[in-house]
Amino acid sequence: MKNKLTIIKVGGRVLNDKNIFEKFLFNFSKINGKKILVHGGGIIASNYLIRLGILPKLIKGRRITDEKTLDITIMTYAGLINKTIVSNLQKNNCNSIGLSGVDCNLIKAKKREINDIDYGLVGDIEKININFINTLLSNNITPVICSLSHDGKGQILNTNADSIASHLSVEMSNYYNVSLKYCFDRAGVLSDQKKSSSLIKNINLSGYKGLIKEKIITDGMIPKLDNCFYALRNGVNSISIGDYNVITNKKNYTKITLD
């Protein structure tokens, strides 16, 4: 019987609202057993880009990362957000360490090839240093991982946090019974983006295909759910999507299953 490991990916406006952010981190600290936090920080990065006179560019919810944008991404993800999270977790007696994919070769990636869209300095995950993660977890240290990787040749690469969470969950499922939770600013997957009461509580693979066909699931939600099904097909035990209460909430969230 494998031990339990909870992997939470947090993003969206949860990181922007100080109150919600602190409640989320408090809930996270109280999770029993081993845990890992993966975060992005796109909105905060965009705000700094605008303040510095750089126009944020996104296509289909994915950022186009030129050199200047990458610098701000590194500053906000690996700097401000990552260290704010870790200092809050330390306050809550959750001994944690902030990491990017560069540290200890945690996430090796390949710069995305240019097809129809040039995403710029964006990396697709090749290898995660699971040994290092296992060493930290066995020393009761909680990894807090921001969404940056590197190519091993000195280039840092912006990498989708949802993809990091799902790839990491798949790798860790060799050692643990992994529960993956995506936490953002909505109650879960909604059939009407304006109504939180339109929460879809269960989505399985065939239902997902129908929801895409009916254009109920669109845009950025598609790669997020693709990541979920990829993870479930490759050994991850359970996946849920919800707001900052997804950790403790027993009722209101979206549960993703294969069947």
Next chain:
Amino acid sequence: MKNKLTIIKVGGRVLNDKNIFEKFLFNFSKINGKKILVHGGGIIASNYLIRLGILPKLIKGRRITDEKTLDITIMTYAGLINKTIVSNLQKNNCNSIGLSGVDCNLIKAKKREINDIDYGLVGDIEKININFINTLLSNNITPVICSLSHDGKGQILNTNADSIASHLSVEMSNYYNVSLKYCFDRAGVLSDQKKSSSLIKNINLSGYKGLIKEKIITDGMIPKLDNCFYALRNGVNSISIGDYNVITNKKNYTKITLD
């Protein structure tokens, strides 16, 4: 007989000039035996502060850190500079990890009390988590530490990198034969700031007192040298101050000794 440990503190314009920075990191990667890098990044932080319309405030070479300044400090020190260093070291096959004082409770500090000057969100070092450093070193992982600490109650604090380097060196001298090198944008301690030919090759404690009296050593150089003598009195084996060649250079630098 203790093993050798080299601790390098890098700062000043070494971090700003891409060519010099890469040469420095190449030299650092080639150091035989265990090593630790400590860095600041004040000039880069100041540049971003100015770009964001925030006026950098310094008194006697030490930064006054309000909340907005702290955010930029965290972004540049723990984000941009720290991860750029680590990604360059990985390229040079030096397996490293970027850390702030928040990570794994590495540096616990106390917010400086307000006497004649209110330094703001600045921390004076109370405790360094040496066990964690020793674990990393014994796994052949090189720590790259930026100059931030925390109070354990959720507050990140700006902390002088020279002080971190000297305190860390003192603590590590219980386990290793520690050589501490301060690397900045001058050849060492100069008697005439405009002439690198005025390098003072050796300074001992009594000579130091004389140089202060004669006002040859002034301003920011005084706390730097105070840190050196503190370290030497408390077990550190050797200290030198020089430019980016201080790692490999056998001739041109300032050697600090007690006698």
